[in-house]
Amino acid sequence: MNKLAKQQLLKTENLHPDSYFQSVLAEANRLQLLKDFEFENIQMQLITLLTQRIKRYTHGESSSVRTEVAENIMQSILYNISIYLKSFPDADMSLEAIKQKTLVEMYQDGQKLINRQFDSAKKLLESVQKNSITTDNCAYYDTVQKGLAAFFPAYDADFAAHDTPGSIDYPLCNDHMDLVGIEYIYSYLQKLYLENEFCQKFKAQDIHYLLLGYDENYQDLLINIFELVLGNAIGCLLAEKNPLVLNIKEADRQYIRQKLINLPKDELTSILQEASGQLVKKLHISDESLQKHISATIIDLTPRVKEALANNQLAAVFISFKDAPKEPFIKFADGQKMDDELFRTIFKEIKRCRFVSDKIATIRREIHSLVDLVDILEGDCIFGSEFAEVFQSLEDMELALLLKKIPKYIVDANFHFTNNEKLWHDKLHSFLAQIDPDRRERIKELSEQISME
Amino acid sequence: MDQNFMLIPANIINKLEVTEIINCNEITSSYGLILTPQEAQELVKTHGEALKNNGRIEFTGGTIQKLIRSFCSSPFISKYNYAETLNDLVEVFYYFKNETLDELTDDELISLMKRYFNKNCQGSLELLQNRELETLAHNIRYGIYDYINLRDDSELCLDQEDDEDE
Numbered sequence: 169m170n171k172l173a174k175q176q177l178l179k180t181e182n183l184h185p186d187s188y189f190q191s192v193l194a195e196a197n198r199l200q201l202l203k204d205f206e207f208e209n210i211q212m213q214l215i216t217l218l219t220q221r222i223k224r225y226t227h228g229e230s231s232s233v234r235t236e237v238a239e240n241i242m243q244s245i246l247y248n249i250s251i252y253l254k255s256f257p258d259a260d261m262s263l264e265a266i267k268q269k270t271l272v273e274m275y276q277d278g279q280k281l282i283n284r285q286f287d288s289a290k291k292l293l294e295s296v297q298k299n300s301i302t303t304d305n306c307a308y309y310d311t312v313q314k315g316l317a318a319f320f321p322a323y324d325a326d327f328a329a330h331d332t333p334g335s336i337d338y339p340l341c342n343d344h345m346d347l348v349g350i351e352y353i354y355s356y357l358q359k360l361y362l363e364n365e366f367c368q369k370f371k372a373q374d375i376h377y378l379l380l381g382y383d384e385n386y387q388d389l390l391i392n393i394f395e396l397v398l399g400n401a402i403g404c405l406l407a408e409k410n411p412l413v414l415n416i417k418e419a420d421r422q423y424i425r426q427k428l429i430n431l432p433k434d435e436l437t438s439i440l441q442e443a444s445g446q447l448v449k450k451l452h453i454s455d456e457s458l459q460k461h462i463s464a465t466i467i468d469l470t471p472r473v474k475e476a477l478a479n480n481q482l483a484a485v486f487i488s489f490k491d492a493p494k495e496p497f498i499k500f501a502d503g504q505k506m507d508d509e510l511f512r513t514i515f516k517e518i519k520r521c522r523f524v525s526d527k528i529a530t531i532r533r534e535i536h537s538l539v540d541l542v543d544i545l546e547g548d549c550i551f552g553s554e555f556a557e558v559f560q561s562l563e564d565m566e567l568a569l570l571l572k573k574i575p576k577y578i579v580d581a582n583f584h585f586t587n588n589e590k591l592w593h594d595k596l597h598s599f600l601a602q603i604d605p606d607r608r609e610r611i612k613e614l615s616e617q618i619s620m621e
Numbered sequence: 622m623d624q625n626f627m628l629i630p631a632n633i634i635n636k637l638e639v640t641e642i643i644n645c646n647e648i649t650s651s652y653g654l655i656l657t658p659q660e661a662q663e664l665v666k667t668h669g670e671a672l673k674n675n676g677r678i679e680f681t682g683g684t685i686q687k688l689i690r691s692f693c694s695s696p697f698i699s700k701y702n703y704a705e706t707l708n709d710l711v712e713v714f715y716y717f718k719n720e721t722l723d724e725l726t727d728d729e730l731i732s733l734m735k736r737y738f739n740k741n742c743q744g745s746l747e748l749l750q751n752r753e754l755e756t757l758a759h760n761i762r763y764g765i766y767d768y769i770n771l772r773d774d775s776e777l778c779l780d781q782e783d784d785e786d787e
Contacts, residue, residue, distance in 0.1 A: 226726075231680070233723070235678050
């Protein structure tokens with residue numbers, strides 16, 4: 169039997185989750201569901217409420233406030249009312265509430281809901297911390313253990329309910345970020361909890377190898393772990409393997425490629441959705457929210473798979489494990505840094521040298537620590553082509569130590585380094601590019617094996 | 622946002638404020654200080670501009686009346702400089718509400734302004750603004766606990782300046 173659906177006057181797609189009350193009013197105004205006098209009445213009530221809140225904010229001791237303070241308090245009021253209105257199953261009912269209740273009543277009800285959600289979020293954070301996965305990813309660890317907890321003492325439900333303090337770096341999968349304040353934190357925690365639940369089904373060691381396969385330096389990256397794990401689990405199913413294995417080898421990718429390469433988009437989508445259904449069954453996932461989250465993630469995964477198939481880059485979506493990099497076995501303890509006075513004397517001596525050979529001789533004779541050598545390289549006493557000659561005079565181990573000093577992955581060198589630092593980094597890189605490839609590899613290998621104390 | 626703050630027509634608010642200011646004449650007339658309706662109107666205009674220039678919004682009002690009531694007994698205000706001084710005081714008040722980071726209540730700031738105006742500054746608005754209140758604001762911004770006590774030599778400086786003038 170067909171079900172009859174109630175005709176909605178206010179269309180949900182025209183309402184904004186981050187400014188719900190305003191968008192309901194705007195939409196009602198557009199559709200002439202609110203009469204002019206009702207609209208004016210709401211505006212007058214809003215001003216009165218704002219005045220009351222500002223009085224409370226200043227404890228009645230200041231008749232004026234800075235404009236941004238007033239705006240902030242106004243945003244907070246609107247946020248409170250929006251939270252209350254969102255508690256209705258549909259927008260028409262919230263419009264009815266606007267007509268029947270005073271703004272103060274709606275504001276107070278909103279406050280109660282915010283306080284309730286605040287308490288629930290606190291409890292949810294405890295659960296998230298309990299079911300968090302063991303990983304070296306800094307963003308994940310910092311967000312779960314510190315950043316989210318910082319929200320609670322900093323949240324000002326009275327005058328800045330729409331603010332989201334705290335430090336949330338870890339990106340969620342399908343995080344649309346159209347919410348703010350306590351609503352955002354609550355929804356973030358809910359999703360993070362689900363993602364943790366899913367990842368908990370796999371071995372932490374396997375997740376570590378998978379992330380290493382994604383990037384050797386995954387610890388420092390802002391990546392979503394759930395998305396990568398889910399992608400590989402689906403990949404395993406497509407390759408007719410147990411999803412808990414998680415690893416996808418080259419042969420598996422070949423198989424998946426053969427299977428999917430010529431499929432139209434719709435069929436590919438249905439195959440991936442089917443695989444996600446199988447995954448839910450195999451992993452005994454009964455939580456409907458998690459099932460929905462997986463489904464939504466698969467929708468995002470489909471175009472990526474399609475693109476990867478077209479470009480023969482399936483390894484970027486279905487990742488092979490990588491073993492942990494070898495533990496460094498050369499421990500380097502730097503020599504004693506010379507005192508400033510002596511350093512200045514040697515620095516002046518080097519600067520005075522007319523020939524680079526004299527500079528090199530002085531460096532070899534006087535400099536006995538890596539930190540002093542780096543200071544000399546950065547000190548404006550070696551110029552242009554002299555760098556190459558200085559590097560030429562150094563042994564492989566010394567070059568490897570200098571190379572170790574240069575961070576491998578820097579997004580913006582201008583931000584992290586001074587011009588002098590960048591100069592010797594560039595000169596060393598170009599020197600290495602010119603030397604014998606075998607020697608270069610040897611130096612790089614040595615550099616990998618060094619651990620600085 | 623702006624739309625929300627501009628619901629009550631500005632001319633109605635202005636009329637109300639002018640009437641309230643004129644009502645203050647009952648108190649100030651005993652000091653020989655009277656504001657004409659034009660001067661009251663001018664004061665309301667200054668008030669609006671001071672709020673706007675300093676990025677502030679006022680909902681409850683009453684600041685001008687507080688300033689009038691507080692300063693009307695000053696020995697340095699006469700009928701010749703009354704209106705002009707009030708205009709300046711309104712501007713100074715809002716400027717220093719911001720500069721003191723809203724740490725002082727309206728009453729506290731007005732009372733300090735009056736104290737410095739009558740004592741340290743001997744009726745000089747320039748000294749009030751550029752020396753005393755600047756120091757007060759500096760003390761507050763730098764978290765000095767006893768921020769009300771400005772430098773001890775403030776009166777000395779004034780005396781020295783007077784000597785030099787002579």
